[in-house]
Amino acid sequence: MRLIAENLGGERGGERVLSDIGFVLERSEALIVTGPNGAGKSTLLRIVAGLLPAAGGKVQVEGGGEAFPTVASASHYLGHLNAMKTALSVEENLGFWRAFQGEPGLSVEEALDTVALGGLGHLPFGYLSTGQRRRASIAKLLVSRRPVWLLDEPTAGLDKASEERFAGLMRGHLSEGGIVVAATHLPLGLEGARELQMKVGH
Amino acid sequence: MWSLFLRDIRLSIRAGGGALIGVIFFLAVIVTIPFGVGPDLNLLSRIGPAILWIAALLACLLGLDRLFQADREDGSLDLLVLNGDRHMLALTVLTKCLAHWTGSVLPLVVAAPLLGLFMNMEPLGIGATALTLLVGTPAITFIGAAGAAVAVALPRGGLLISVLVLPLTIPVLIFGVSASYGAVADPAPFLQPFLILAALTLFLAVLGPLAAALALRHGTD
Numbered sequence: 001m002r003l004i005a006e007n008l009g010g011e012r013g014g015e016r017v018l019s020d021i022g023f024v025l026e027r028s029e030a031l032i033v034t035g036p037n038g039a040g041k042s043t044l045l046r047i048v049a050g051l052l053p054a055a056g057g058k059v060q061v062e063g064g065g066e067a068f069p070t071v072a073s074a075s076h077y078l079g080h081l082n083a084m085k086t087a088l089s090v091e092e093n094l095g096f097w098r099a100f101q102g103e104p105g106l107s108v109e110e111a112l113d114t115v116a117l118g119g120l121g122h123l124p125f126g127y128l129s130t131g132q133r134r135r136a137s138i139a140k141l142l143v144s145r146r147p148v149w150l151l152d153e154p155t156a157g158l159d160k161a162s163e164e165r166f167a168g169l170m171r172g173h174l175s176e177g178g179i180v181v182a183a184t185h186l187p188l189g190l191e192g193a194r195e196l197q198m199k200v201g202h
Numbered sequence: 203m204w205s206l207f208l209r210d211i212r213l214s215i216r217a218g219g220g221a222l223i224g225v226i227f228f229l230a231v232i233v234t235i236p237f238g239v240g241p242d243l244n245l246l247s248r249i250g251p252a253i254l255w256i257a258a259l260l261a262c263l264l265g266l267d268r269l270f271q272a273d274r275e276d277g278s279l280d281l282l283v284l285n286g287d288r289h290m291l292a293l294t295v296l297t298k299c300l301a302h303w304t305g306s307v308l309p310l311v312v313a314a315p316l317l318g319l320f321m322n323m324e325p326l327g328i329g330a331t332a333l334t335l336l337v338g339t340p341a342i343t344f345i346g347a348a349g350a351a352v353a354v355a356l357p358r359g360g361l362l363i364s365v366l367v368l369p370l371t372i373p374v375l376i377f378g379v380s381a382s383y384g385a386v387a388d389p390a391p392f393l394q395p396f397l398i399l400a401a402l403t404l405f406l407a408v409l410g411p412l413a414a415a416l417a418l419r420h421g422t423d
Binding site: 070 | 203204205206208209212213216275276277278280281283284285286287288289420
């Protein structure tokens with residue numbers, strides 16, 4: 001399984017925010033996208049996920065087989081927003097995404113235990129604190145299997161222990177042959193990850 | 203798909219879901235009419251089906267702006283679009299429409315016979331109007347989905363959606379009302395306008411979600 005991006009360009013509101021970005025990620029490789037605010041990190045991730053049209057170039061996966069033929073079908077996207085409904089309980093939220101996204105991975109209880117939210121599944125998502133919401137959202141990555149994780153500021157709002165636990169989750173994902181692309185300001189604790197430095201004005 | 207349907211139904215009946223707002227609006231409009239028109243029972247029973255249909259149409263439009271906007275605000279819409287290869291986006295939209303109809307519009311259809319009594323309608327007319335509402339209101343939801351998808355990024359798109367959608371719902375209104383009248387007024391036919399109404403719903407069940415899916419796919423930012 002490979003994730004290939006060639007000469008990617010992106011626009012935001014008619015303004016070119018990135019151009020000529022290219023990378024090839026093999027199995028078990030991670031790419032950390034860094035750069036100042038406004039450098040186009042989030043835009044790059046959204047273009048890779050196919051949520052924004054690329055202004056140039058293309059992204060594709062190779063060797064995904066029948067289950068993961070396209071980048072969109074092979075990817076988890078964890079954006080700034082948690083994609084969870086405040087009126088539903090954490091279990092209902094995760095259960096929905098597990099059923100909807102297909103390729104089921106961990107069960108909802110196991111996933112909640114993994115992010116140290118065991119026993120809180122019955123609470124409405126709206127009752128959780130910011131960090132707990134983020135952890136519940138991270139549990140969403142575990143309930144269905146995807147080889148590519150696209151993470152936009154994944155550790156925003158997490159405490160030190162949760163950051164380390166999340167680093168462990170990413171290492172586990174990589175050791176199973178997964179691919180991680182993460183945009184971040186904070187060190188994620190991934191050894192051997194490649195780094196893509198983005199600058200404002202490109 | 204079933205899970206999405208269940209989730210949206212749950213959301214519509216939980217706090218803040220707004221499933222009952224449409225029914226309350228429907229009730230308010232129908233109850234106000236006799237005060238405005240006056241106590242002329244014959245007149246009320248004559249305009250009854252039309253008033254029920256117009257009020258139901260407006261009540262349908264009321265909650266439409268939240269159809270995709272709520273999902274967009276919490277990021278769910280991104281993931282629904284991202285899973286477009288597994289679940290065709292148009293089918294996702296169709297499922298959301300059906301859930302919205304079941305949660306917010308079906309209560310209107312259920313309340314319609316009761317409100318028909320306020321309009322002094324005879325039982326046959328009440329039954330016919332409720333039946334045409336049952337068959338015709340999904341069409342309004344399907345057209346509304348296309349409007350809601352176009353206006354999804356606008357913060358106060360509610361009124362815009364109504365203005366966009368209302369002209370397109372006129373055929374549904376015309377055939378719905380004429381079928382309701384056909385059941386009680388003798389020379390007018392019931393079956394023909396009713397079948398056209400059913401055909402409109404089936405046609406829009408395909409066209410509406412396809413148009414909405416196209417708008418959503420190009421509207422993400």
